Amino acid sequence: MKNLLSKLVCVSLCTLSFVSNAKLMVPNPPTINAKAYILIDFQTGKVLAEKDADKSLNPASLTKMMTSYVIGKELQNGTISMNDMVTVGDNAWGKKFRGSSKMFIKGGTQVSVADLNRGIIIQSGNDACVAMAEYIAGSEEQFSQIMNFRAQEIGLTSSHFVNSHGLTAKGHMTTARDMATLGMALIRDVPEEYAIYKEKDFTYNNISQLNRNTLLWDKTLQVDGIKTGHTDAAGYSLVASAVKGSMRLVAVVMGTSSERARSQEAKKLLNYGFRFFETLVAYEAGTEFAKQRIYMGDKEEVRLGINQSTAVTVPRGFRDKLTAHFTLDKELKAPIAKGEVVGTLVLKIEDEIITEYPLVALDEVNEGSLYQKLKDYIRLKLDW
Known part of the structure; x- marks a missing residue:
C-alpha cells in the first residue's frame, strides 16, 4: 500500500x-462600449465576462442601491417600518436638487417610508434619499458611515460613499465589480426590498414617473431589476439582473454614452451569458x-x-x-x-x-x- x-x-x-x-468552445464576449463592465452568475459567483471591472469610477445613482440595501436591512431588523411617517427636512426638499432626479417631496410634509423607498428605487429621487438618510441616522454624514459599514460587511473592497444619492463628490467612488457584488447582496439578503426594483412606475403627489431601467419592458429577457445611474462625470450606467430557467445573471455597465446605450450594452452581456453558459x-x-x-x-x-x-x-x-x-x-x-x-x-x-x-x-x-x-x-x- x-x-x-x-x-x-x-x-x-x-x-x-x-x-x-474536448475543447471549451466559448466565443469571446461581445464588444461592450463602456468604461467598465462585468457579468456574473448570481448562484455561483462565476465571472463570465469583464473589462476594467476594478477601475475606480463615479457611481452616480447606482449609489442608491447601497442606500436601498441599508433601508432593507433596517426594515428587516425592525428598527423602521414601511408605515413610519418621515418629516421632510430642509436638506431633503426637492428645491435643493433642481436639475437632478427627484421624487418632488416638500419640506415640512410627512411621507411614509414605503413611499420614500419607492421614490428612491423607482424614481431615483435624490430628495427621498436624504429624507431617509436623516430619518435613519440623523444626518446624511452619519448615514454614509452606515453605508460604508454595510459595504465592508458584504465584501465591497473598492467603494467609498460620502452621500446617499450619488451626486458627484470627492472620494465618492466604486467599481463595476463592487456594484455587481452589491446587486447580488440586494437579491440575496433583502429579497422584499429587491422585489420593488421590478416595479415599472410610481406616482407620488400626482406626479407619475417611470422606472429608468428600460430593460424591464424588454420581452426577450426576464429582467427584474435593478438600477440606473447618470451624471456628467459618470456617464450612463446600469446594473441589470435577469433570470432564465434556474440561472440568474447580474450585468454591470458603467460609463456608456447614453440611456439607450447602457440598456443595449447590458442586454448584450446578458444574452451572451444565457446563450453560452448554464448553471447546474x-x-x-x-x-x-x-x-x-x-x-x-x-x-x-x-x-x-x-x-x-x-x-x-x-x-x-x-x-x-x-x-x-x-x-x-x-x-x-x-x-x-x-x-x-x-x-x-x-x-x-x-x-x-x-x-x-x-x-x-x-x-x-x-x-x-x-x-x-x-x-x-x-x-x-x-x-x-
Missing part, C-alpha cells in the same frame, strides 16, 4: 462522462464519492463526500464532460467526526478547474479496540 498522502483519486460517476480532447447542480449534499480505508477505528472504511450542493457554471453543452477528482489532506485515522474536512473535491472539464469544495467524512468513526489499533499500527509501519 502506498502512502495515502501521495494519492490522487479520480472519480467518474456513472452520471458523468469524460471526453478526451453537479452533486447534491451528501453525495458519496468513495469509500476510503481508515485506521485505528471501529470500522475499516469511511464514506467520503460533500455536505453542500455543488452548483457550477459551465459552458453550455458541457455538463456531461465534468469529472470529479479529490485529494486527501492526511492519512485517515480514527477518531473522525461526521462532516470533518479530510480533503478537497475538484470539479474539472479536461484540465480546467471549474470549482473546488471541501471533501468531508460522511460517517463518524470512533476509536477501535486495542487489538484493532495494534493491528493497524503494524500495518502502517510495514506499509501493508
